[in-house]
Amino acid sequence: MIVPFSHVFMLAGAVFFLGLVCIFTRRNLIMTLIGVEIMMNAAAIAFIASSVHWHRLEGQAFVLFIIGVAATEVAVGLALVVAAHRRTGSVDPDRYDLLKW
Protein backbone atom coordinates (compact mmCIF):
# COMPACT_ATOMS: atom_id res chain seq x y z
CA MET A 1 0.00 0.00 0.00
CA ILE A 2 1.69 3.20 -1.06
CA VAL A 3 -0.71 6.12 -1.44
CA PRO A 4 -3.95 6.78 -3.29
CA PHE A 5 -3.61 7.14 -7.04
CA SER A 6 -4.95 10.69 -6.97
CA HIS A 7 -2.18 11.96 -4.71
CA VAL A 8 0.50 11.00 -7.20
CA PHE A 9 -1.54 12.66 -9.93
CA MET A 10 -1.87 15.82 -7.89
CA LEU A 11 1.91 15.85 -7.43
CA ALA A 12 2.34 15.52 -11.20
CA GLY A 13 -0.17 18.32 -11.79
CA ALA A 14 1.58 20.62 -9.31
CA VAL A 15 4.99 20.00 -10.88
CA PHE A 16 3.50 20.62 -14.33
CA PHE A 17 2.02 23.88 -13.04
CA LEU A 18 5.41 24.96 -11.68
CA GLY A 19 6.94 24.35 -15.10
CA LEU A 20 4.18 26.42 -16.69
CA VAL A 21 4.87 29.26 -14.23
CA CYS A 22 8.56 29.08 -15.09
CA ILE A 23 7.81 29.41 -18.81
CA PHE A 24 5.44 32.33 -18.39
CA THR A 25 7.33 34.45 -15.89
CA ARG A 26 10.97 34.17 -16.87
CA ARG A 27 12.51 36.41 -19.51
CA ASN A 28 15.36 34.07 -20.29
CA LEU A 29 15.28 31.46 -23.03
CA ILE A 30 17.36 28.99 -21.00
CA MET A 31 14.88 29.19 -18.11
CA THR A 32 12.08 28.63 -20.62
CA LEU A 33 13.73 25.39 -21.74
CA ILE A 34 14.13 24.39 -18.09
CA GLY A 35 10.38 24.92 -17.69
CA VAL A 36 9.72 22.55 -20.59
CA GLU A 37 11.96 19.98 -18.90
CA ILE A 38 10.00 20.31 -15.65
CA MET A 39 6.73 19.75 -17.52
CA MET A 40 8.08 16.65 -19.26
CA ASN A 41 9.21 15.31 -15.89
CA ALA A 42 5.69 15.86 -14.54
CA ALA A 43 4.28 13.89 -17.47
CA ALA A 44 6.73 11.08 -16.69
CA ILE A 45 5.55 10.98 -13.06
CA ALA A 46 1.94 10.68 -14.24
CA PHE A 47 2.84 7.86 -16.65
CA ILE A 48 4.73 5.90 -13.99
CA ALA A 49 1.82 6.26 -11.56
CA SER A 50 -0.61 5.00 -14.21
CA SER A 51 1.71 2.12 -14.96
CA VAL A 52 1.73 0.91 -11.36
CA HIS A 53 -2.01 1.56 -11.01
CA TRP A 54 -3.13 -0.61 -13.91
CA HIS A 55 -0.17 -3.01 -13.76
CA ARG A 56 0.70 -2.34 -17.38
CA LEU A 57 4.20 -1.79 -18.65
CA GLU A 58 3.11 0.64 -21.37
CA GLY A 59 3.45 3.59 -19.01
CA GLN A 60 7.09 2.86 -18.34
CA ALA A 61 7.73 2.34 -22.07
CA PHE A 62 6.27 5.77 -22.76
CA VAL A 63 8.49 7.34 -20.11
CA LEU A 64 11.45 5.87 -21.99
CA PHE A 65 10.26 7.64 -25.15
CA ILE A 66 9.58 10.85 -23.23
CA ILE A 67 13.18 10.87 -22.01
CA GLY A 68 14.42 10.39 -25.58
CA VAL A 69 12.25 13.20 -26.91
CA ALA A 70 13.32 15.48 -24.03
CA ALA A 71 16.99 14.88 -24.78
CA THR A 72 16.47 15.70 -28.46
CA GLU A 73 14.42 18.78 -27.66
CA VAL A 74 17.04 20.13 -25.27
CA ALA A 75 19.87 19.57 -27.74
CA VAL A 76 18.08 21.37 -30.56
CA GLY A 77 16.69 24.09 -28.29
CA LEU A 78 20.04 24.90 -26.74
CA ALA A 79 21.65 24.99 -30.18
CA LEU A 80 18.98 27.50 -31.24
CA VAL A 81 19.65 29.57 -28.10
CA VAL A 82 23.38 29.57 -28.84
CA ALA A 83 22.73 30.64 -32.44
CA ALA A 84 20.38 33.41 -31.33
CA HIS A 85 22.85 34.57 -28.69
CA ARG A 86 25.61 34.66 -31.27
CA ARG A 87 23.49 36.78 -33.56
CA THR A 88 21.99 39.24 -31.07
CA GLY A 89 24.20 38.97 -27.97
CA SER A 90 21.32 38.24 -25.62
CA VAL A 91 19.11 35.43 -24.38
CA ASP A 92 16.21 37.75 -23.61
CA PRO A 93 13.39 37.01 -26.07
CA ASP A 94 12.31 40.65 -25.89
CA ARG A 95 15.61 41.64 -27.48
CA TYR A 96 14.96 39.58 -30.59
CA ASP A 97 13.57 42.40 -32.67
CA LEU A 98 15.45 42.07 -35.96
CA LEU A 99 12.20 41.86 -37.87
CA LYS A 100 10.57 44.73 -35.99
CA TRP A 101 10.59 47.91 -38.01
Place this chain on the structure above:
Amino acid sequence: MSLYAVIFYLLAALILAATGLAITRRNPVHAVVFLVFSFLGSAVLFFLLGAPFIAALEVIIYAGAIMILFLFVIMMLRVDVADRIGLSVGRWIPSIVLGVLFLALSALMIFRDSGSAAVLVPAMATPRGFGRFVFERYWLAVEIISILLLLGLLAAVLVGRDKGEKADPSGDERGEEP
Protein backbone atom coordinates in the same frame (compact mmCIF):
# COMPACT_ATOMS: atom_id res chain seq x y z
CA MET B 1 0.21 5.41 7.27
CA SER B 2 2.72 2.93 6.00
CA LEU B 3 6.42 3.52 5.52
CA TYR B 4 5.89 3.79 1.76
CA ALA B 5 3.37 6.58 2.24
CA VAL B 6 5.76 8.50 4.52
CA ILE B 7 8.51 8.16 1.92
CA PHE B 8 6.15 9.30 -0.82
CA TYR B 9 5.02 12.45 1.00
CA LEU B 10 8.60 13.33 1.93
CA LEU B 11 9.62 12.89 -1.71
CA ALA B 12 6.68 14.96 -2.93
CA ALA B 13 7.63 17.79 -0.57
CA LEU B 14 11.26 17.57 -1.69
CA ILE B 15 10.33 17.63 -5.39
CA LEU B 16 7.93 20.53 -5.02
CA ALA B 17 10.34 22.55 -2.87
CA ALA B 18 13.31 21.97 -5.17
CA THR B 19 11.29 22.81 -8.28
CA GLY B 20 9.83 25.91 -6.66
CA LEU B 21 13.28 27.09 -5.65
CA ALA B 22 14.62 26.31 -9.12
CA ILE B 23 12.10 28.40 -11.02
CA THR B 24 12.58 31.45 -8.79
CA ARG B 25 16.39 31.69 -8.78
CA ARG B 26 17.80 34.65 -10.64
CA ASN B 27 21.04 32.90 -11.42
CA PRO B 28 20.43 30.08 -13.95
CA VAL B 29 23.30 28.03 -12.47
CA HIS B 30 21.55 27.92 -9.09
CA ALA B 31 18.31 26.98 -10.86
CA VAL B 32 20.01 24.05 -12.58
CA VAL B 33 21.52 22.82 -9.31
CA PHE B 34 18.13 22.89 -7.57
CA LEU B 35 16.59 21.16 -10.56
CA VAL B 36 19.11 18.32 -10.23
CA PHE B 37 17.75 17.79 -6.71
CA SER B 38 14.22 17.74 -8.10
CA PHE B 39 15.14 15.14 -10.70
CA LEU B 40 16.93 13.00 -8.13
CA GLY B 41 13.76 13.08 -6.03
CA SER B 42 11.77 12.04 -9.10
CA ALA B 43 14.16 9.16 -9.65
CA VAL B 44 13.62 7.89 -6.10
CA LEU B 45 9.88 8.30 -6.64
CA PHE B 46 10.09 6.15 -9.77
CA PHE B 47 11.98 3.55 -7.78
CA LEU B 48 9.25 3.64 -5.14
CA LEU B 49 6.60 3.17 -7.82
CA GLY B 50 8.29 0.07 -9.18
CA ALA B 51 10.35 1.34 -12.11
CA PRO B 52 14.02 0.87 -11.22
CA PHE B 53 15.22 1.02 -14.82
CA ILE B 54 13.44 4.30 -15.46
CA ALA B 55 14.85 5.62 -12.17
CA ALA B 56 18.38 4.83 -13.38
CA LEU B 57 17.65 6.49 -16.71
CA GLU B 58 16.30 9.56 -14.92
CA VAL B 59 19.52 9.93 -12.95
CA ILE B 60 21.79 9.23 -15.92
CA ILE B 61 20.01 11.20 -18.65
CA TYR B 62 17.99 13.91 -16.90
CA ALA B 63 20.14 14.75 -13.90
CA GLY B 64 23.38 13.71 -15.54
CA ALA B 65 23.33 14.60 -19.21
CA ILE B 66 20.62 17.18 -19.80
CA MET B 67 21.36 19.35 -16.78
CA ILE B 68 25.09 19.28 -17.54
CA LEU B 69 24.27 20.38 -21.09
CA PHE B 70 22.36 23.31 -19.60
CA LEU B 71 25.33 24.14 -17.37
CA PHE B 72 27.71 24.05 -20.33
CA VAL B 73 25.55 26.42 -22.35
CA ILE B 74 25.01 28.79 -19.42
CA MET B 75 28.73 28.96 -18.74
CA MET B 76 29.57 29.30 -22.42
CA LEU B 77 27.17 32.15 -23.05
CA ARG B 78 27.98 34.09 -19.85
CA VAL B 79 24.31 34.86 -19.27
CA ASP B 80 23.88 38.09 -17.37
CA VAL B 81 22.75 37.29 -13.84
CA ALA B 82 20.49 40.34 -13.62
CA ASP B 83 17.65 38.51 -15.30
CA ARG B 84 14.31 40.15 -14.92
CA ILE B 85 11.64 38.00 -13.30
CA GLY B 86 7.99 38.63 -13.67
CA LEU B 87 5.46 40.29 -15.85
CA SER B 88 3.77 43.61 -15.71
CA VAL B 89 0.80 43.86 -13.36
CA GLY B 90 -1.65 43.89 -16.26
CA ARG B 91 -0.44 40.47 -17.32
CA TRP B 92 -0.39 38.97 -13.81
CA ILE B 93 -4.18 38.94 -13.50
CA PRO B 94 -4.98 36.62 -16.44
CA SER B 95 -2.06 34.40 -15.48
CA ILE B 96 -3.30 33.97 -11.92
CA VAL B 97 -6.91 33.44 -13.01
CA LEU B 98 -5.95 30.85 -15.61
CA GLY B 99 -3.59 29.09 -13.20
CA VAL B 100 -6.17 28.83 -10.42
CA LEU B 101 -8.75 27.64 -12.95
CA PHE B 102 -6.34 25.00 -14.24
CA LEU B 103 -5.49 23.75 -10.76
CA ALA B 104 -9.12 23.66 -9.63
CA LEU B 105 -10.28 21.84 -12.77
CA SER B 106 -7.52 19.28 -12.62
CA ALA B 107 -8.11 18.63 -8.91
CA LEU B 108 -11.84 18.28 -9.56
CA MET B 109 -11.23 15.89 -12.44
CA ILE B 110 -8.74 13.79 -10.52
CA PHE B 111 -10.75 13.48 -7.31
CA ARG B 112 -14.13 12.93 -8.99
CA ASP B 113 -12.80 9.98 -10.96
CA SER B 114 -14.06 6.79 -9.37
CA GLY B 115 -10.76 4.96 -9.77
CA SER B 116 -8.69 7.68 -8.17
CA ALA B 117 -9.26 6.55 -4.59
CA ALA B 118 -7.68 3.19 -5.32
CA VAL B 119 -4.54 2.74 -3.29
CA LEU B 120 -1.47 1.83 -5.27
CA VAL B 121 -0.05 -1.60 -4.52
CA PRO B 122 3.72 -1.96 -4.65
CA ALA B 123 4.85 -3.69 -7.80
CA MET B 124 8.16 -4.00 -9.54
CA ALA B 125 9.09 -4.24 -13.19
CA THR B 126 12.49 -5.83 -13.49
CA PRO B 127 14.82 -4.24 -16.06
CA ARG B 128 15.04 -7.57 -17.89
CA GLY B 129 11.27 -7.89 -18.21
CA PHE B 130 10.93 -4.25 -19.15
CA GLY B 131 13.56 -4.49 -21.88
CA ARG B 132 11.97 -7.64 -23.26
CA PHE B 133 8.57 -5.92 -23.28
CA VAL B 134 9.84 -2.81 -25.04
CA PHE B 135 11.75 -4.63 -27.72
CA GLU B 136 8.94 -7.10 -28.37
CA ARG B 137 6.01 -4.71 -28.47
CA TYR B 138 7.46 -1.29 -29.24
CA TRP B 139 10.55 -1.99 -31.34
CA LEU B 140 9.31 0.36 -34.07
CA ALA B 141 8.98 3.23 -31.59
CA VAL B 142 12.51 2.54 -30.35
CA GLU B 143 13.77 2.80 -33.93
CA ILE B 144 11.84 6.03 -34.46
CA ILE B 145 13.31 7.50 -31.27
CA SER B 146 16.80 6.55 -32.39
CA ILE B 147 16.26 8.25 -35.76
CA LEU B 148 14.88 11.27 -33.91
CA LEU B 149 18.01 11.43 -31.76
CA LEU B 150 20.18 11.24 -34.88
CA LEU B 151 18.21 14.04 -36.53
CA GLY B 152 18.44 16.10 -33.32
CA LEU B 153 22.21 15.66 -33.35
CA LEU B 154 22.39 16.78 -36.99
CA ALA B 155 20.13 19.76 -36.31
CA ALA B 156 22.17 20.82 -33.27
CA VAL B 157 25.39 20.66 -35.26
CA LEU B 158 23.89 22.57 -38.19
CA VAL B 159 22.21 25.27 -36.11
CA GLY B 160 25.02 25.72 -33.60
CA ARG B 161 27.80 25.85 -36.18
CA ASP B 162 29.89 29.00 -35.99
CA LYS B 163 30.15 30.49 -39.45
CA GLY B 164 32.61 33.14 -38.32
CA GLU B 165 30.01 35.86 -38.02
CA LYS B 166 30.12 38.37 -35.19
CA ALA B 167 27.29 39.52 -32.97
CA ASP B 168 26.06 42.08 -35.42
CA PRO B 169 22.39 42.96 -35.39
CA SER B 170 22.45 44.30 -38.94
CA GLY B 171 20.93 42.07 -41.55
CA ASP B 172 23.81 41.37 -43.93
CA GLU B 173 26.22 39.29 -41.89
CA ARG B 174 25.78 36.18 -43.97
CA GLY B 175 29.30 35.31 -45.03
CA GLU B 176 30.37 32.77 -47.59
CA GLU B 177 30.15 29.14 -46.69
CA PRO B 178 33.54 27.72 -45.77
